[in-house]
Amino acid sequence: MNESAVLAILLSLASAAGYALAAVAQSRLASANGGGGLATLLARPQWWWAVGLNAGGALMHVAALHYGPLTLVQPLGALTLVAALPIGAYYQRRRVTRREWRGAAWTLAGLTGLIAVTGPATPGDALSLREGLAVAAATALLIAVASRAGSGAGRVGLGHATASGVASGVASALTQTVTASLAHELPGGPMAWWQTTLLAVLVAAFAVGGLLLSQAAFRGGLAAPLAVVNLANPAAAAVIGVALLGERFHGGPLGWLTAAAAAAVAARGVIMLTGAEPVPAPRTPEPARTASPCPATPCPAPRTPEPAHVPV
Numbered sequence: 001m002n003e004s005a006v007l008a009i010l011l012s013l014a015s016a017a018g019y020a021l022a023a024v025a026q027s028r029l030a031s032a033n034g035g036g037g038l039a040t041l042l043a044r045p046q047w048w049w050a051v052g053l054n055a056g057g058a059l060m061h062v063a064a065l066h067y068g069p070l071t072l073v074q075p076l077g078a079l080t081l082v083a084a085l086p087i088g089a090y091y092q093r094r095r096v097t098r099r100e101w102r103g104a105a106w107t108l109a110g111l112t113g114l115i116a117v118t119g120p121a122t123p124g125d126a127l128s129l130r131e132g133l134a135v136a137a138a139t140a141l142l143i144a145v146a147s148r149a150g151s152g153a154g155r156v157g158l159g160h161a162t163a164s165g166v167a168s169g170v171a172s173a174l175t176q177t178v179t180a181s182l183a184h185e186l187p188g189g190p191m192a193w194w195q196t197t198l199l200a201v202l203v204a205a206f207a208v209g210g211l212l213l214s215q216a217a218f219r220g221g222l223a224a225p226l227a228v229v230n231l232a233n234p235a236a237a238a239v240i241g242v243a244l245l246g247e248r249f250h251g252g253p254l255g256w257l258t259a260a261a262a263a264a265v266a267a268r269g270v271i272m273l274t275g276a277e278p279v280p281a282p283r284t285p286e287p288a289r290t291a292s293p294c295p296a297t298p299c300p301a302p303r304t305p306e307p308a309h310v311p312v
Contacts, residue, residue, distance in 0.1 A: 008068025011060045012076035018057030020083035025050040026215050027088060027222040041215065054211055065176050066183075069247075073172075078111045078230045081223070088222045100223055103272030107227050110266025111234065117255040117262070126177040126186055129195045131244050136202050139170045139236075147213065157220025158228050158274070160213045165232025167210035172233075173240045174203045224274040231266055 029046050041047045064073045081104050089096045127135065146163040178199050181191045190196075217225035241247035 004067040005072065008064045008073055009076065011064035011067070012073050013079065015057040015060035015064060016076060016079040017083055018053050018060065019080045020087060022050045022053035022057065023080065023084045023222065023226050024088045024091060025053065027218040028091060030215060030218040058207065061172065062175055062179065065172065066179055078108055078234070081107060081226050081230050084226055085223060099272055103223065103227070103269045106269030106272060107231065107266050110262045110269060113262025113265060114234070114238065114259055117258045126180040127173060127244060129191060129199070132174055132177055132199050132202065135170055135173065135240060139166060139206070142166055143209070157217040157225040161217035161225040161228035162232045164210045164213035164217055165229040166236045167206045167213060169233040169236030171203050171206035171210065173237055174199050178203060224270060227270045227273050231270065
């Protein structure tokens with residue numbers, strides 16, 4: 001493993017830690033007031049902490065993409081789930097349940113299988129302007145469908161989590177193109193300034209959209225929505241890499257079967273995480289106390305009146 005790959009891994013791990021802290025902050029905010037509207041979020045300092053942590057994670061993610069391929073950097077974001085589980089449990093003053101750990105293990109195993117059969121693209125490969133615009137349009141449509149489906153689904157938050165992960169994955173792919181253009185590393189040469197600016201605006205739109213969608217997803221808890229975000233993110237990046245950037249699955253048909261099996265394993269992990277997070281029992285209000293005619297304890301027994309003496 002060369003130095004660039006090691007640096008990409010270290011930056012990816014630091015990015016995952018930042019994203020984990022941000023996810024916990026967003027989950028606590030969602031549990032406190034249901035997320036609220038945009039104006040409510042902007043008025044909460046906890047929201048800005050989450051934004052700052054996400055921004056720090058994103059900057060380290062961008063740096064990691066500069067040193068490593070998309071299929072190496074993106075799946076390492078799954079470690080966000082491993083870091084977020086104990087942090088979230090700490091703030092809830094509980095231990096991570098066995099079901100949560102098993103669900104996280106299944107999810108990571110599935111992602112590891114996907115990584116094992118995915119090969120890197122040629123260094124410097126990135127989307128063209130036409131490809132970037134096509135990906136952005138298709139992603140916007142997919143996000144609208146997933147968000148609408150998530151609003152009516154029984155499993156609260158998973159539709160929004162899917163949309164959030166896809167938005168973040170596409171933002172990463174477009175970021176790779178922007179950074180390659182600025183570094184004059186595109187195969188066809190750097191883009192015009194307005195083309196790079198347009199892609200940068202799309203990156204910002206998908207990044208902010210993914211953040212707001214994840215906030216809506218965390219109304220359904222922390223573990224399962226975060227797992228779905230971490231699955232949808234590299235899945236979207238892998239689809240873009242295989243379809244447009246020359247990345248491929250090793251092993252031919254066997255590689256595709258392995259990828260499908262890995263996706264099924266990861267899906268089982270998400271199912272295990274759904275409902276695994278214990279919900280605090282609501283506090284039963286104490287019955288109202290009525291005023292006692294005799295505050296002393298115990299009350300004296302009532303005296304039985306003596307029969308009246310009748311003279312004979």
